Amino acid sequence: MVRIKKVVLEVTVWKKYHSVNIIQEIEKIFKIVKVSYAGVCGTDLHIIEGHFPCYANGPITLGHEFSGIVTEVGIDVGNFKIGDRVSVDPNIGCEKCDFCHDGNPHFCKQGGINTTIGIYKDGGWAEYVVCPESQVHKLKDSITLEQAALCEPLSCLSHGLDLVSPIKIGKKILITGAGIIGNLWACALHLQGHRRVTVSEPNQARLNNLKKLNLGFDLITPDQLKKNQSDNPEYLFDFAIDCSGYPPAIEHAISLLNKGGKLVIFGVAPPNKKISISPYEIFDKELKIIGVKVNPYSYVNSIGMVEAMGDRYLNFDNLGIGLYPLKDYQKAIEALKKGSIAKAIFKL
Template sequence: MEAVQFSLANKSLKHTKIPVPPIDDPKNVLVRVSYAGICGTDLHIIQGHFPCNPDRPFILGHEFSGTITEVGEEVTNFKKGDKVSVDPNIGCEKCAFCHDGNPHFCKKGGINTTIGIFRDGGWAEYVTCPESQVHKLPESITLEQAALCEPLSCLSHGWDLASPIKVGKNILITGAGIIGNLWACALHLHGHRRVTISEPNQSRLNNLKKLNLGFDLITPDQLKKNQENDSQYLFDFIIECSGFPPAIEHAISLLNQGGKLVIFGVAPPHGRISISPYDIYAKELKIIGVNINPYSYPNSIGMVEAMGDRYLNYDNLGIKVYPLKEYENAIQALKEGSIAKAIFKM
């Protein structure tokens, strides 16, 4: 089969042909991949800034959809031909964190066993997955749309942590990559209209107009000018999607009394920000970290079904589709910011 492998030792990617993986666990299924996304986390992995499998070359890709082509002997909930999306994350199901409903904090499982980060993932024609991590799709959802289930499951977890998000509040989204765009769509779906999106890349801002959300689209420089010209230019709720420490630091200064900051974008581990503890005290600020998607994958399927083509049209979201062999072009386009997201079509 066709695949793109990553080697941490060399920090290199390689387009290659390897055998189709066998079902070596009776509780596993074999999925023929249809669509597989490139996440910002994948870019951090390729740069050597995010933990991943250090022991061998492996296949990246933790956001994917496909069709089951084979099932293990002990699989009971799926059959050949089922359309599915896969939750890449699972805990050990034994530790205190897992029993407390926080498998994403699990030190044995969690990120340490993630499909596409520690185990072979979806940048290939086929991938094996445990039955417990596979979700059957309703007929109303296309495989193309289902490739967005994983990022939307993380968004759903962030929404739960930050709730209530009251309609009528002033909201700022920093960063118009795919996750910022999906947050914008989710807010619009829920009735929010007083939303500003800040993004330095003008082509990404221009592309956002295709979504026809009616939100205020500005650059970070315009954001700073508005703040300088009006001391009351503040936001009740800020969703930071860039992972850029200076943007996070600036966002904190834009919070109103009682404001919430959701740190959604993944910053580099060495990144640092400066913050006034007095402001946290005096304004009663809430700073909320969001780490992957514990038990929120079913919610993402519901969100995809509710959003439909109105919000999840690839072209309107700034998503470009590539064949697997053009992985270098896909990654370069993401780094340049000419697209919001790249997705492989097998």
């Protein structure tokens, strides 16, 4: 068995500056998870392309979306045992700063995204991962390990729903982007009873795949979206949820918002990209622009969402998810870039 002190980056750093006794105390709270499924996120592609920050002082194993089985626990781990099926929240704050004490660990400058498993610590694109007990969540019997690989993106979606709610039934909603996040948003909204939803996506293959979910939503290309807007000035939406991270799509969505409309920025755009918006339009329409960053205290909600959505919504084929062995990572990444799949997940 791989030992904890040879795997965890942060323990390696602690070893340089602290006594053996302190190191041993730290190692008591960790557990080793044998990875079953690990997702490839759009953020991973940005990291590979050099457009998103990650651990820069040496090699890093990516993978911040994963599920697996506990194979070893530290002696002070009390809530888990070997054999438990789990999903792992990759994010945690320092639990000491003002942001953390105010309930916003995702803004933490020491923790937050700066210590994310799979971005700043070795992650799930590997056979084993070492995780702090506080970041591991036990799965209910009704949830498969396959479905649990979607807990992390659904936890971010849950945070977004918290920020934008209430969305009253009957409101008109636009989703831009039919990658996995756009598809999961569509599923979550359908589960809640929403039916007046339009999904805009330039890749026709992705739109065709989304039809498998049988949601009854209006699935169109951005060109058709523009034509509808041109033909009817009242073709407007109460909510726009951008899952593309593509600035021109965001700008177009703003122009389609009705008075009192809300724009949710969920997709991650490259940090150097900009959008243009009229301050007068924000004033005149009383628009609200809502950013959504990761998953503060919403991971437990994602497990409830997975249980509620079940195979009706989380069938991998219907969602456009491709399963790959880890050795085929290049094929998985290329398929994602081409848009022939909505998401890649490694099956270990």
